[in-house]
Amino acid sequence: MADDPKGFSVGVMEGWQREPKGSQTDYAAPTGGDYLRIGVIENAGQSSLDNFRTLEKGARKRDGYRRLELTENTFRGRPGARWEFVYTSDESGRTIHAVDQAYVAEDGTEYSLYFECRYDEWDPAADQVFSTALRTWDEDGR
Template identity: 35%
Template sequence: MAGQAPSAGPLRARTKPHRRTVLAAAAAAAVAATTVLAVLLTDAGGDPSASGGGTETSASGPSPTVQGTSRPPSLPPGVRREAGGFAWAPPDGWRRDVKTGAEVHYTSPDGRQELVAKSALARGDLLRTWQTSERNAHQGRDYRKIRLEETTFRGHPAVVWEYTFTLKGTPWHARLLGFNQDGKSYQISTWYQPGIEDQALRVYEKTKKSFTVL
């Protein structure tokens, strides 16, 4: 099916200190059925205007040079450019893990929250792609969909997918946000343990607000 499948997020298996992202998930093609929906986090993106994403503002766009070409937009301190054509400001002190040039993960020091940002070529209908991923990922334990719906993110069509699941006896909450812009699909998502929800959502909203398409 055309479109971008969200990448493996919360449902990804983890190894010792390095907690390997298991849900190889949907990122490039199909959802890793094993650990439920983590699949979402890689290629698609969906964001809920309802989750605060729609009110964020991005850094200023590129300005023309004297020769008529354009130069990269200036970014505020703390915002990091990524190879995937976007920039963001992940929390200080979190462990950085580059999966591919266009997919970057940050894990909190206590391992209870992870942030993911990535980009890919946009293909097909984003909602339909995520719905396919969701259907294919129902083998995970205690998976419960909270919402999977269209929305907008900074004026662009977007999809938000929120669900809970259990991994190795530990409950997790996932929030995936994806949107298409200028022929590319972007995703900024998080999964966290419910016990830190208030703090986790503050971190997520702040990071989403910093997300800038370059």
């Protein structure tokens, strides 16, 4: 379990390294490539679904972009959305699988739990990284 200096806690894989990036915090696999990104947007001003729709406009410009899912949902009792897609990495040329669960907390802050890995390594039935993050996530770091 990572108790992050930004105030949240989340279960991450052993050996993964924290890499802060502005309003986002990455937990990256030691082997490179795979990472879990936590995004925090205070006073979000829009729903997670609307935010994802805006972000998707930019994502569509990536080579090989294909939406797998973009749906409104409820996460931790709050309104949220899930966005799942694939794209081709500019750096490696490999197909990447990405999945993002976001929600707006009671105080108006949007939290996003985003995971990406090589497409050929993604197996939803055997997923440990993203499912662990979703199961253990606590915005208040408890």
